[in-house]
Amino acid sequence: MNKPSSCVRRALSLRPCAFAVLSLAAACAAHAEQPMQPLLLAQNARMPSLQDMVVTATRTEQPLSDLVADISIVDRETIEHSGATGVADLLARLPGVEITRNGGIGNATSMYLRGAETRFTAVYIDGVRVDSQSTGGAQWEQIPLAQIERIEVLRGPAAAVYGSDAIGGVIQLFTRKGEGAAAPYVGVGLGSQGTRKLEAGISGAIGADKALDYSLGLAHARSDGFDTKTSGAHNPDRDGYRSTSGNARLGYQINARHKLDATLLASRMNSGYDAFTYKPASPVDDRNLHRLHTAGLTWAAQWTEAYSTRVSVTDSASCYETTPSLYRTETSLRGYVWQNEYRLGAHRFSAALERREDRLDNPALTASGLAINQGRSQDALALGYGYSAGGHTVQVNLRHDDDSEFGGKGTGSVAYGYAIAPAWRVTASLGTAFRAPTLYQRFSEYGLPTLRPESGRNAELGLRYAEGRSTFSAVVYRNRVSNLIVFSAPGGCPSTFGCYASTARAQYEGLTLAASQQWAGVQWHGSIDIQNPRDLDTGKQLRRRAKHHATFGADTQVAGWTLGAEVQASGRRFENETNTQVLGGYTLVNLYASTRLARDYTLLARIDNLGDKAYELARTYATPGRTFYVGLKWAPQ
Template sequence: MHSPTLRLRGAAGARATPSLRGAPAALALLAAALLPALAAAQAAPLGETVVTANRTPQPLADLVADVSIVDRETIERSGATGLADVLARVPGVEISRNGGPGTTTSLYLRGAEQRFTAVYIDGVRMDSQTTGGAPWEAIPLGLVDRIEVLRGPAAAVYGSDAVGGVIQIFTRKGEGPAQPYVGIGAGSHGTYKAEAGVAGSAGEGGAVDYALGLEREISDGFNARPVAGQNPDKDGLRRSALNARVGLQIDPRQRIEGTLLGADSNAGYDTTPLGNDDRALHRMHALGLNWRSQWTEHYTTRLSVTDSRDRYETRPSPYVTDTRLRGYLFQNEWRQGGHLVTAALERREDHLSNGEIDGDRSQDALALGYGFTAGPHAVQLNARHDSDSEFGGHNTGSVAYGYAITPQWRATASAGTSFRAPTLYQRFSPYGVASLQPEEGRNVELGLRWTQGASSASVVAYRNRVKNLIVFGAAGPCRDEYGCYANAGRARYEGVTLSAQHTLGAVQLRASVDLQNHHDETTGRQLARRAKRHATLGADTRIAGWTVGSEVQAEGRRFDNAANTTVLGGYTLVNLYASTRVAQDTTLLARVDNLADKTYQTARTYAQAGRTFYVGLKWAPR
């Protein structure tokens, strides 16, 4: 049966098969490349500092968590047209999109449903109280500076929603003398982009830092739904976006910072009778204010107030849904030697306006954490209690341990619990059931990482079981005869992720392979739009002043429906990119995406772009 949430922002809930017949042969080649640890995908250097794992800056080498980092350079050369496309090249991530640019996009982290990934922009929580999950199609890629992807449940740190993991998006932060930039570009399907901004610091010792960015994107698009009865018109996109970030270092121990990311987009899609120009209007913002204080050598606090909005409207079909989230966080950190103790008080307030729904709910939480590193040992313990205004108390916890077997080899193990409270739409819409209970998960994982010089490789095996899974089913206790939401499902997300990186002469290689089995434990069928195998392989080098590279993305066969009868075929995409400095401060970038002009779908009846070209110039004095 077809869920009513498909009308809101796209289908995300069908299931897929365990069979992998028809998967691209490139998958086997990529796996063979990984086994000798000759290449890897987005593996983060151990010297990096990561914020997302425990909500506080920590060296990656001290973490037991499974984390990937995507920096600005990787984003710019990726050839990606949207944020989800960049993330699809990170280990453990798959996406589906209902059509062309700016249309409904779903992301699966370790196979978990879209709503099971907690998403933050500069510490500001983004979510929808209709379908659940972040509005990936609405977040402007051009203003993103860095992305951290935490795989594995993190509800003991973040509370509701972090069942599959956490993705944190960071905008640019100013530092040093003013650094302006201006960029323009043009590509296939009448695509034009323009960007401009400046970042830097001022005052004594750079006490005030600032960053401002503007972006405008226009695309004529293509016929994203080439089926009978749908408009054969092009489904284009118009988007304007901005980000602003200002920080004040009051003294060496006190800092205040404000952040803003906002975007308005207007995208075409096809769903109503022939002749209508269907438009999806999307408005989002993430606004945050932070005060960080280091009271002593060991004790630090952070106070945050955040506000976010996800408003989605369709025309001429009249539909509007508007989610507002307000958050308050008071985090305490005590560091001494190899010990890190954290204690946080947090409040989240959700509001949904959707037709007859105009409702609120809140969650208050206490979260405690303890981390310890000494010699080859690393331990991380977390516990959290959430008190929901609708469901009462909910406890989550996690324990993780890492051991450096040798200077090159490190083993990790972890276990944790998680939950997701049902959305206000799932409870109070015509299809809603007020008695729905939170979805609950239990996860275990084992990891092994090898690092030597510029080369590294890792393997992580995981199993995440979710009960009380909310699904849309037959008519029941709700007001609509079409069908109702119910806690009727159980799902198992399990798999192995292999990744590595290696420099071979002047060539940098990177790749990953995900071998997974995500299925409905009630029916035994594969979960929707998630393949048994997917992989990436990339390489880049310097030739005669040019940086040139290529990337292969391979996705196995999936199913698009709950009965596992509608097949989405496997596919392999090849992307090429090249860049060079044409003047002292000006860089030329050229990309070809889907070089072989592959015809493929990530959602049934919705086309994806064929071969596309893009050329851009960027002026950025250094």
């Protein structure tokens, strides 16, 4: 793979259907007498049970029963059975999530959580913040799914806990953690379009009382790909990719009350794309070159039975470069967090001091370009209070961020949950959030230093049911964002093409229904999102987001095989803000099967887009069509 020498290498057609809605509602009422256990949702992803421990909602580990939050959990088994190559493809099977991509794996990918822009979702890998101060938001094509063990998706604003960016929600990704005896694994896979995968790793714990835990993983994938463009002058070659990634994780239990954890992740992606400047008379192979590094060190201390602290230092570097047409950008983030928690019976108090340092390096690669080498910092104090007892749950969070560019910004949230019956809970929450403009939006040739932070206000109500193999949830929300930054007409910035402006307003409102039920030996699952993401000034639907999307599926055990089917559906979307360029709705059918060939060997087979449906996630960009994948994994039991 070519290495961009300038990058700093740092190791630190669906309509709302009454029948479907009624089916989801009915699923929650059946078989309530069955015992509680983890439940399957889209593609074996779990709708979390009340016993699940979750980190994302309050930044400290808590049982879901103590939280008032709309959360999905994806575990390693789900990831392996998904057959997905990209993290975004896997997340698209969850409630409230849509994605778009300019072609195949490795190309520009956007992820919309409850309809909110990519930059409105805060993303963490092992507690390390990942972001781009150029495009805004995580560059999903850089995150290697092969290294991820678990994903937690929090829908709804969380700026009162995490600060800037968490207007739409938070996504936490965790790498493998070692425990018990040494557990090696090796996996290989082959698929359509010349796809090949190879992964290997080992994890475990050694020493007295298994005090030292470790995990190491390596993975490589490549594909010949397909022609990513459907029209216009472009290179008709196949735009494939090559991806290499690795992670290391080490933990040391110093004694019963103190532990150190260190994490490291590195990823490289080289993918093909078709540039707008392509000339048939002089064809070139345009390539994306991605680099992502994350590193973190954490000291967790349990000083007394009631009082605990966590101190973390984190670092990430995200590089993007194109060749032979030259463009390069690098974002580096460093974070420091001192988290304190005190428990007193059913009460929980928290206080955190946090500092975040961002830097953007965009060299001037043309005579007319404007170089950017800018940084900023944010210092924050966050306070939290939680209470859970007698069927009542309360969570209150307040945070103040002091930005070196904009000054102070306060956010807050309050949430309440009540168990109206042993299996039923109602929830309500209010929250405010913000995102500071990216350094590119302020200091590029299209930027304005006077841009204001984007601000959001969210309100939601929820109803949840969990009993045995039956679950049901209904969440209605409205998130209104002001000072929305858009690309507007020239004026105020050096560019005569256009400038960024914080003049727009948007509203993301909708209803998410999800359910899971075992019936007749089959695990049924599904979710429906009915939403209205719109521009409040024009009344138009926001680009590339559907008003309706859904996932349904079922899986069962037959003669030692796990067999399943999945349907992904989306309504029509629009490519442009004026809603004149239509992206048609689509329905995809996926099939999968897995079995244990021997004690230590597992076989997986998938067919995605069984009907070979032609559809677009972005106008004039192709999608893969029908694909096949077969994988074999060796993991001693």
